Amino acid sequence: MALDGIASLLGGLFANGRIIDAILVLVACEAAILTWWRLRRGYGPALVPLMCNLVSGAALMLAVRAALTGADWPAIAACLALSFVAHGAELTLRLRAPANRSACGKPAARGTGTAPETVAFPNHELI
Numbered sequence: 422m423a424l425d426g427i428a429s430l431l432g433g434l435f436a437n438g439r440i441i442d443a444i445l446v447l448v449a450c451e452a453a454i455l456t457w458w459r460l461r462r463g464y465g466p467a468l469v470p471l472m473c474n475l476v477s478g479a480a481l482m483l484a485v486r487a488a489l490t491g492a493d494w495p496a497i498a499a500c501l502a503l504s505f506v507a508h509g510a511e512l513t514l515r516l517r518a519p520a521n522r523s524a525c526g527k528p529a530a531r532g533t534g535t536a537p538e539t540v541a542f543p544n545h546e547l548i
Contacts, residue, residue, distance in 0.1 A: 441486035448479050467518075473511035480504035 434440040452475050459465040484500035 435489060438486040438490045441482050441489070444482055445479055448475055448482070451475065467514075470511050470514045470518075473507045473514065477504045477507035477511065480507060 431440075434443075452472065455466060455471060456468060459468055480500050480503040484497050484504065487497045487500060
């Protein structure tokens, strides 16, 4: 009996697209939290590429919502086009980023890692 109720609830959420609305709220919360983190801490993901990424995902979610609710194809195509443009913008921004930056936007550390000119374990004696 309980499974029938859950199945009915989930079926309704998918039929009217409300499940996508809930996911979009989560995406907006993610954007707010990561923006707050970056502004408060001074490090974290670069905001413009991050927002392009989130817009791309949100536009895909809107395309799914439009398809679930029986929207006309131009609405679905517009959402997909927005996702494509946002994704392209993100890729462009990330590919044009300076090579000396780490993934979080801070300058990459110099002299770290295992390369011929660096030592991986400076305090470890070889036997």
